[in-house]
Amino acid sequence: MTWVTPWAPDRSELDSCVTCGLCLPFCPTFRLTGDETASPRGRITAMAAVGAGEAEMDERFFEMMAFCLQCRACEAVCPSMVPYGKLQEGVRAEILAADPKPARIARRMVLGRGLASRPAVHVASLGIAAAQRLGATRLLPGAVGRMASGMRTVPLPVPSTLGRSWRPDGEPVGIVGLLSGCVMDPWFADVHEALVQILRTAGYVVEAPGAQVCCGALAAHDGAAYDAARMAAANVEAFARYDTVVVDSAGCGAHLKDYGHWTEGGDDLAARVRDATEFVAHLIDEGALPTFPPGRGRVAVQDPCHLRHAQRIVAEPRTVLAAAGYEPVEIDEQALCCGAAGVYGLSYPETSDELGRRKADQVMAVDVSIVASANPGCELQMRGHLGPDIRVAHPVELYWEALSGS
Ligand code: SF4
Ligand code: SF4
The missing domain is CATH 1.10.1060.10 (Alpha-helical ferredoxin)
Structure with a gap:
């Protein structure tokens, strides 16, 4: 062979x-x-x-x-x-x-081309927003239905950070690039907003360059390597001018940090990428952002695989939560996968469900009302299995609430 x-x-x-x-x-x-x-x-x-x-x-x-x-x-x-x-x-x-079976080609088209297409993601998000408002997502079966039930409500009009920039109130201390992502923009707009406002408060100009595309992680994970390489090359160019590129989706950040084997110049961009929790924790440690007294309550920490195993980031989300006044609560010392794993639930719904149930049981065992997760796929999986009574939020959202007094 x-x-x-x-x-x-x-x-x-x-x-x-x-x-x-x-x-x-x-x-x-x-x-x-x-x-x-x-x-x-x-x-x-x-x-x-x-x-x-x-x-x-x-x-x-x-x-x-x-x-x-x-x-x-x-x-x-x-x-x-x-x-x-x-x-x-x-x-x-x-x-x-x-x-190249038809099913594999079809997945490649969705993950390699569809997610890279802003108009396609926009139209899909409009459809999801309509289905959510009509209550139709509840009718979807199996793992797809559970994923849909775990989604935040997609705002209308569908938001986008592409091509936007934000300035701090005072003299800027620096400038950072923001990875808009494919579904982070329309489905997790509050996470972007929290991160942008935190960085503005610390004195940074934040820019989401309009030429960037989907990071290509899902394409790379599914074998659509030529598409993944094309997306990596586009992002290397789009983020060339930033000393720091901040990413608030752990799966995307892990992939950007692996760009060295996807495209020329990938190593250089990889060295400038910081996960949102990594960068915010660094700013807290440096004293550029404040800490708040304990008293906000206990938060279970779910470690996304692509944060903990791929990026080896463990302490930083806990630092951010503790600085916000929360008590981080451990649920799984080995950080076993929650079963989300990109689109794994579509191929192996039973395995995905079993792992999701186990993770939800770990959360229930520590008796909390909030789970912190730094990855969108894990958040969907957690919500789908935990139901509406337990909140799932990105650590930077919880920190922004403390910082903004909300
Ligand atoms: S079997 Fe040992 S060497 Fe091989 S991947 Fe596992 S831990 Fe690494
Ligand atoms: S499922 Fe097993 S083999 Fe695959 S990446 Fe995870 S630990 Fe490694």
């Missing part, structure tokens, strides 16, 4: 797995099944065998790879530093190239 794309799993990276198995207890799909073929080690071994021509790229192989949540919990604990996320994205590019 010869790999055919530039993103194919690298032989030496595959060989860096010493098959120690230390990652297995941290892998959600292995924990659910106990099956070696659903483990990181099993998947790496299978990729190596296919790459060496010792095994076929058949349906069983496709299934082994597709069942992976790409949560990267295995990568975070691997003593050999196997770049599992990169390998998994590479093998998905190969699978799409080797077996």
Whole structure:
């Protein structure tokens, strides 16, 4: 078997797995099944065998790879530093190239082209806004219905930060670029607003350059590698003038930090990217933003995989919450995936539901009325499983409420 794309799993990276198995207890799909073929080690071994021509790229192989949540919990604990996320994205590019089934092509069109198209996202958001106002989202079945029920109400007119800029009241201390994202703008406008106002308060000019596009994370995760590379190249150009680029969706931030293997100049942009919690915590630590006395109550902290495992950011969301006057409450020391994992719920609704239920049980066990999550997909999953009585909010929203006195 010869790999055919530039993103194919690298032989030496595959060989860096010493098959120690230390990652297995941290892998959600292995924990659910106990099956070696659903483990990181099993998947790496299978990729190596296919790459060496010792095994076929058949349906069983496709299934082994597709069942992976790409949560990267295995990568975070691997003593050999196997770049599992990169390998998994590479093998998905190969699978799409080797077996371009209509369903795969359709997904590629949605994730690789649709999300990159502002008009398409706008029209879809208008449809969702209408369905929400008519109560029609309740009629949607299964995982899609649960995701829809976890959505915030999409405002009308559908908001957009693209091409906008905001200035602080006084003399600026600096300028930062804001990643608008694909669905963050229309579906999570309050998170953008909170982040922008916090940064203005700290003295920054915030700009959301109009030439930026969707980060390409969902495209890369689904094998639409050529589209993902195109989006990465566009963003490298769009954000070239900013020393700091702030991202309030953990999945998008993790992908931007991996741009080095997606496009020329990607490493340079990656080094300037900061997750919103990372940048706000830094400003709090520096004294550029205030801290507030405790007393706002307890908040369960949900660690998005792409914040904790991919970006290795653990302390910062807790710093932001504590500075806002909340008591951060731990729910899962291993930070097992909540089952959202991009569009995983569409392919494996039962697994996604099971992981979502487990995460919701962890929240219920600590008896809180708020959960903090720094990733939109996790937020949807949490809301869908927790129902309306427990609030799910981004840490920067909670900090902005304290800062603005609301
Ligand atoms: S991926 Fe890392 S932790 Fe897992 S078996 Fe291989 S070397 Fe060990
Ligand atoms: S990325 Fe997550 S689901 Fe996939 S092998 Fe690693 S730990 Fe398991």
